[in-house]
Amino acid sequence: MSTFKLVVRDLGKDFNRRTIFRGLTFSLAVGDSLAITGNNGSGKSTLSKILGGVLSPSKGFVAYFVNNAKVQEEQMKDSVGFVSPYLNLYDEFTAAENLRILSLIRAGKKPFQSRADELIGMVGLWPRRDDPVGIYSSGMKQRLKYAFALLHEPPVLILDEPTSNLDEEGTEVVKEIVRMQKKTGILIVATNDSREAKWCKKKIVMKVAGA
Numbered sequence: 058m059s060t061f062k063l064v065v066r067d068l069g070k071d072f073n074r075r076t077i078f079r080g081l082t083f084s085l086a087v088g089d090s091l092a093i094t095g096n097n098g099s100g101k102s103t104l105s106k107i108l109g110g111v112l113s114p115s116k117g118f119v120a121y122f123v124n125n126a127k128v129q130e131e132q133m134k135d136s137v138g139f140v141s142p143y144l145n146l147y148d149e150f151t152a153a154e155n156l157r158i159l160s161l162i163r164a165g166k167k168p169f170q171s172r173a174d175e176l177i178g179m180v181g182l183w184p185r186r187d188d189p190v191g192i193y194s195s196g197m198k199q200r201l202k203y204a205f206a207l208l209h210e211p212p213v214l215i216l217d218e219p220t221s222n223l224d225e226e227g228t229e230v231v232k233e234i235v236r237m238q239k240k241t242g243i244l245i246v247a248t249n250d251s252r253e254a255k256w257c258k259k260k261i262v263m264k265v266a267g268a
């Protein structure tokens with residue numbers, strides 16, 4: 058079995074001349090879980106994006122290591138599953154088609170059809186899999202984002218506001234996903250809900266810059 062590590066050194070981010078955060082240093086290995094908490098505008102989403110390799114830091118670095126070999130920056134996204142309010146789905150396509158598009162984007166991955174079916178079932182969308190996503194409710198869209206995020210079995214799963222728009226049943230599905238991810242990989246949860254923060258063993262509290 059391969060080992061996986063996420064290493065953060067002296068990480069900082071500015072937007073224009075506004076400092077969002079500075080000096081974050083930590084590392085996470087398989088089995089680790091990290092809650093990123095703090096008030097609105099404190100930088101939770103910004104930090105999540107940087108940890109997922111989809112936004113560049115202004116200072117320091119984030120690196121992933123598989124068996125102590127550094128993952129190239131362009132390959133980092135293959136190691137991450139992301140669920141967030143700002144992630145968009147293709148409204149004109151069905152759930153099944155959305156998953157097919159994603160698997161094509163992640164070219165070179167193993168055949169996905171049975172896993173896509175399994176995930177659509179797991180998030181409770183099987184009866185609606187052939188409907189265009191544009192007519193889904195916001196909670197149904199949120200459920201589909203979990204199927205998206207898990208399609209390639211990512212070692213790092215990043216959840217920004219994990220239960221937004223979800224009903225109790227959807228929240229239970231998320232808790233099960235969280236339980237499984239903590240066994241097999243790294244879990245990062247950005248939230249200002251203290252119950253969600255308790256899913257994680259470690260915690261960072263972000264502070265609104267200048268406050």
Ligand SMILES: Nc1ncnc2c1ncn2[C@@H]1O[C@H](COP(=O)(O)OP(=O)(O)O)[C@@H](O)[C@H]1O
Nearest residue numbers: 072073077095096097098099100101102103104
């Ligand atoms: N693309 C951007 N350009 C400029 N400022 C941004 C951008 N994205 C976020 N910010 C600013 O960064 C700060 C942190 O935002 P964000 O990470 O979304 O906070 P949180 O998720 O904790 O509510 C806010 O002041 C926000 O206005």
Ligand SMILES: [Mg+2]
Nearest residue numbers: 101102103217
């Ligand atoms: Mg946010």
